Amino acid sequence: MNIAIVGYPTYGGSGVVATELGKGLAHRGHNVHFLSYALPQRLDSIEANISFHEVSVNVYPLFQYPPYDLALASYMVNLVEHSDIDIFHVHYAIPHATSAFLAKQILGEKGRNVPIITTLHGTDITIVGSDPNYTPVVEFSINQSNGVTAVSEYLRDETYKRFKITNEIEVIPNFVDIDRFRKSDKEHFRKALCPDGEKIVVHVSNFRKVKRVTDVVEVFSRIRDSGVDAKLLLVGDGPERQNVEAKCRELEVCADCRFLGKQEKVEEILSISDLFLMPSGSETFGLAALEAMSCSVPVISSNIGGLPYLNLHEETGYVCELGDIEAMSNYAIKLLKDEKLHNRLSDNARKRAEYFEQGKVVEQYEAFYERIREEMHAGISGS
Numbered sequence: 247m248n249i250a251i252v253g254y255p256t257y258g259g260s261g262v263v264a265t266e267l268g269k270g271l272a273h274r275g276h277n278v279h280f281l282s283y284a285l286p287q288r289l290d291s292i293e294a295n296i297s298f299h300e301v302s303v304n305v306y307p308l309f310q311y312p313p314y315d316l317a318l319a320s321y322m323v324n325l326v327e328h329s330d331i332d333i334f335h336v337h338y339a340i341p342h343a344t345s346a347f348l349a350k351q352i353l354g355e356k357g358r359n360v361p362i363i364t365t366l367h368g369t370d371i372t373i374v375g376s377d378p379n380y381t382p383v384v385e386f387s388i389n390q391s392n393g394v395t396a397v398s399e400y401l402r403d404e405t406y407k408r409f410k411i412t413n414e415i416e417v418i419p420n421f422v423d424i425d426r427f428r429k430s431d432k433e434h435f436r437k438a439l440c441p442d443g444e445k446i447v448v449h450v451s452n453f454r455k456v457k458r459v460t461d462v463v464e465v466f467s468r469i470r471d472s473g474v475d476a477k478l479l480l481v482g483d484g485p486e487r488q489n490v491e492a493k494c495r496e497l498e499v500c501a502d503c504r505f506l507g508k509q510e511k512v513e514e515i516l517s518i519s520d521l522f523l524m525p526s527g528s529e530t531f532g533l534a535a536l537e538a539m540s541c542s543v544p545v546i547s548s549n550i551g552g553l554p555y556l557n558l559h560e561e562t563g564y565v566c567e568l569g570d571i572e573a574m575s576n577y578a579i580k581l582l583k584d585e586k587l588h589n590r591l592s593d594n595a596r597k598r599a600e601y602f603e604q605g606k607v608v609e610q611y612e613a614f615y616e617r618i619r620e621e622m623h624a625g626i627s628g629s
């Protein structure tokens with residue numbers, strides 16, 4: 247198949263899933279076209295059957311808000327006319343599902359019927375999509391897609407609750423490349439960061455408010471107060487960075503916190519980590535936690551959204567009430583002090599991650615594409 251994948255290029259779950267899926271599909275022989283406003287972060291290797299199309303928006307003095315969604319729709323139309331696309335798969339509803347709808351309408355006028363699959367990821371439904379400024383358009387665009395998937399049952403149910411959805415939503419979970427994300431020997435790296443054998447606590451995110459990164463610092467401070475020698479590695483960057491730095495100063499833990507920024511080889515950092523913290527206020531799946539688990543790192547997370555499904559309480563880590571810093575800290579201290587317990591949870595985390603192995607999930611998407619194409623040809627799918 248010739249598959250066009252639209253997504254965000256940035257350091258964030260939906261972009262990672264879109265890119266890794268495209269790479270997996272290319273590996274299985276499909277021709278994959280990525281469309282975005284910049285090269286996706288995880289598109290780090292050159293393959294014969296992968297192309298990247300940069301969608302640019304021309305600036306014009308009249309535009310306070312350059313219309314990216316229109317430029318994207320136009321690009322999608324042009325791509326079909328010149329590259330014979332069999333299917334569009336858009337990730338994150340806003341604005342991608344809307345641009346796709348527009349492109350589909352224009353192509354329809356030209357006698358071309360290309361199916362649109364929309365994958366819902368999280369904040370496109372739970373935060374941004376639920377903003378009344380966007381709701382009618384998001385709802386309409388989801389209903390106009392030929393196939394809709396959500397990354398967890400939680401997200402599917404939330405979508406049905408928050409919008410009037412006439413389409414069936416298929417759950418296809420997130421996935422991980424368990425060969426790339428596995429614990430590897432990076433002792434030299436660990437020694438450089440922790441010369442005195444300190445434990446390593448890690449957090450990876452886009453530092454948005456919803457990630458509650460200041461909670462991570464609070465938990466880390468309590469770990470230190472308990473007498474456990476530890477360092478905190480903060481991977482990623484974003485709007486909360488200044489507040490997180492301020493929290494480090496307030497709690498006087500700056501000397502033991504390392505802000506590593508946006509890293510490409512996250513698996514190397516995870517390989518030396520002892521504990522992953524994800525205290526998020528909203529999380530439909532928790533891909534960053536899955537990648538940590540795949541590197542045998544136990545997770546302490548909040549109990550919201552899809553997290554309790556991924557992170558099994560007392561098996562792969564611990565699941566706590568949202569904002570319960572004390573419980574998170576107590577579990578962290580217990581885990582970092584008890585080697586036997588830590589080994590058990592690490593092994594379980596890896597086993598749980600294997601359940602979300604990339605190959606199986608890529609096949610699920612492939613089967614979904616086939617089904618939607620068949621239904622469309624039979625005249626029974628979507629709009």
Ligand code: GMT
Binds near residue numbers: 367397534
């Ligand atoms: O908010 C983010 O972390 C990024 C966001 C995205 O769509 O880029 O992530 C969402 O999608 C990920 C991939 O499907 C999920 O693993 C994350 O749980 C989800 N984030 C939230 O729901 C906050």
